[in-house]
Amino acid sequence: MTNTKSLKLGAIGLGIMGAPMAEFLMNAGHPMTVWARTPEKAEFILNQGAAWAQTPAALAAEVDVLFLNVSDSADVEQIVTDENGILAGAHAGLIVIDNSTISARTTRDMAKLLAAKGAHWADAPVSGGQKGAQTASLTIMVGAEPAVYDRIEPLLHHIGKTLTHVGDVGAGQIAKACNQIVVSGTLAAIAEALVLAEGAGVDPARVREALLGGSAHSRMLEIHGARMLNGEYAPGFKAKLHQKDLGIVQQTAQELGLALPGTSLAGQWMNALVGAGMGELDSSALIEVLRRLNGQTSQAD
């Protein structure tokens, strides 16, 4: 077991996911330095004793492990390759842990750039949403060289409950893409089932209850099935982020020359959902698109 107590940590991106994760890591006893595009977002953690870096380059220069938590492939690319970006300050031995959900291709590109300076990349996208981040119970899917994984595993335990070392760099992002395929496909199937029940004049709550007892059981049916019935669409996981993630999946499938027709359809529902102005709602609001399509009564406010 590596002694990680002495590691100096850094965090870039202090949004609803990044903020609690950085806090847990600092509270575990690590010196913490942060940078955020919106400096106000850092105040809460500076007040608790974190240090502020002027640029991502300055931050990269002074820490051992740098956690990155932003929105998309383009954001990660910019923060790494900018004039004052991570790459400019990277040193041999630095490990960048990217908790963002981005493409496997960008991930591998960034890893190559860092490798030229002797630094390492680990993709570690998470599942579990805001609640998972706030309770350090995230599911974390890691792509990293084995030696790097061994070094960061104790750190990841401070923010996640279920860790899986999926494979080498990029494998974590592929696993996250697979996760979003299953989650969106299951959501869509549950939505179609409830729409059929509603259309047939059968109580959809009773149907959900019956299905929970059998082979149709899923965490989505339990949690998001209830949201669909009650119109409880406070996120949770925002539809616009789910849409973004399915865009990454489609891009990956296109690069690999893979046909994923069901995922493509789920992506269309997310497009319609965001297009209808519901992008800030939980992605379980997907059922509202199917209700619209079928002229059924909305449960949304």
Place this chain on the structure above:
Amino acid sequence: MTNTKSLKLGAIGLGIMGAPMAEFLMNAGHPMTVWARTPEKAEFILNQGAAWAQTPAALAAEVDVLFLNVSDSADVEQIVTDENGILAGAHAGLIVIDNSTISARTTRDMAKLLAAKGAHWADAPVSGGQKGAQTASLTIMVGAEPAVYDRIEPLLHHIGKTLTHVGDVGAGQIAKACNQIVVSGTLAAIAEALVLAEGAGVDPARVREALLGGSAHSRMLEIHGARMLNGEYAPGFKAKLHQKDLGIVQQTAQELGLALPGTSLAGQWMNALVGAGMGELDSSALIEVLRRLNGQTSQAD
């Protein structure tokens, strides 16, 4: 609590589902009379003391509750309306419990025919497959008038673990249709996820493991995800029956004027699966269709 011990029971259809169900009911202490289109299928239960009826009409005439377990709407219709069918022998107070998966429309039609003779219909399709039938742990979705439900509930406990009174006659079949929508949609999503992992050169077993720990968790991922990885396609639930059930769903959606695009797509996969000669395999073999589509290596024997 109704005393059901004195009820005379009948069973029509003694296939892989009907046979163990009839046996559990008889072993619970009820006199049992049976009829089957293929008389040899009744031998096992005649040897245990069940009586044989010459026709469905004769069976209906002498029992209080008749369990029906056949394959499709057309079979049920025939067994009810034939010259020597159930209707010909039905008496006031008879309850027919249909454990087959058929359409809600045929169900309501049959119920009306019986009602004219003072007899009752309860649709009680099941989920849980052969294993669920053999261990009396089926999930049963019931459509019946409340008074009829109260009367049959103690009997259903002998064959099922999770009972839900979904609503009036037909509601059980709608719930079963919803169940098949969720099951097939979830299966298809899991298959697409594993196909992406395989196509991206990432270990699909690790991906499944990672997903099981988070919001993508489902009974299908647990059981059928493993089947897909290992090519373990011994049924389980046969693809040709899943195809038949999705046909019922599509027919119901068409009658109601409902669009269910994801379910329609899942139905196409089942068509391709059966068309490829894999109809006798477990329906988790659906992934083989997606592997074919994407030029990936089959796991089937």
